Amino acid sequence: MKLELIEQLGDGAFADVWRARDELDREVAVKIVREASLGVADALAHAKALARATHPNVVAVLTLETIQDPNTGKDASCVVMELIHGVTLATYLSRGKLTATDVVLFGLGIIDGLAHIHAQGMAHGDLHAENVMIGANVAKIIDILYLNSLSTLTSENRASRLNRDILSLRLMIQELIVNSDIDSAEATEFNNMLGSRAQLNDIRTAFIKITSPDDPEREQRTLDHLFSRVVDTDFVEGEAYAAALGEDTPDHAVLELLERIANELVYEYKHSNYVRVLWSRLSVAKRSEFLTHLSAVIDKETPRGKWSPNLRLLATLPRANWSGLRKLVQIRLEELITKDVLAGHVDIHGTKKISGGILGTYANSFWGVFQNKGILADNLISLLRQSWYTQNYVGSYFMTTIPPLAEATGKRTEFINAFRSALNNDARIVTNKLEELPPDWAEEIRAK
Structure with a gap:
């Protein structure tokens, strides 16, 4: 066969690979075996072995030829193979994440190609x-390192050679999964499905199960993995991490993840950016479904339970979403918060700064959507007139809320007079934070 070498594509342990054109004007790959390597890998045996491997996922061998080696000028044996127009899997993976479809296509191709080689x-x-x-x-397997037929080896050596291939395959399949938009936890699950003596059929079965989009266990594993990231003590606060984590959160898991965060009562302020990312991806119908679910959890936990995580979560969402809660829960929650304000008690000299009114502090987040804002205003005015402890409670938590609340309820004058009572009583926190009020408020409060 007449061969025209065009360019060198690479070199291996015992051969150089060239792009060439044959006498039928086909582009082919030519592997020129180095003379010093013939004792290790006989070119003829190599070609004969590869020629038996006729599979769409294994590089095809066309013939064995003799050609002048352009590097030495001497005649050398060469194996003529199909030329694959593409890149190595390593290069392909470096370009970005694979789709789940590509993972299945390439993964099954490599598994089936290796099975054919064996x-x-x-x-x-x-x-x-x-x-x-x-x-x-x-995906096509290349560079089969043919040394001798498995039939010439002892059963022990034959098993060792096959097991080495199988272990390499397992690691490659895991690499495919990790570098794809499939949850990376699936790579670990894939490995867990396989015993130490797993064979090719076992790998194929586990791989199909892991990559099946209809596998309910896979969805549960994905949800478990995402939730474990949320509760991780090393959860990173900030928009960049939230955006990156959002990219790793499949659409089908968003609602279930939010519901699980609510059910498990684990929401913290550091999760706020991630929760907003999740919320932005819900449809109007799914948002309504989540708020109905959140209503039930809040109602169950408030006031004698672990209510704070889900009130923080609700406060993270746009205020308008208060109206998405069940009406009964809205009324009850407003009543509980407004009532708890009256229990507000702060002792700046005590070991426990706030000893009452913790639920009431959530009025800062929700008062704008309360139906009876006047009751909240009256309760705060009463606290400012009552004692040093209740006055300092208001000073600690409500200084910036009171002016807009006063405007909404028409109670500015009553608040001004109540603040004067707190100043006359030397309520330290109120006095120190008076500058948080609008300048005209502070000026009028100080006026005799």
């Missing part, structure tokens, strides 16, 4: 991402 009485011997080519959306 069926021909060969082991690959050096399977890794550099020895798999991706071209025309097909």
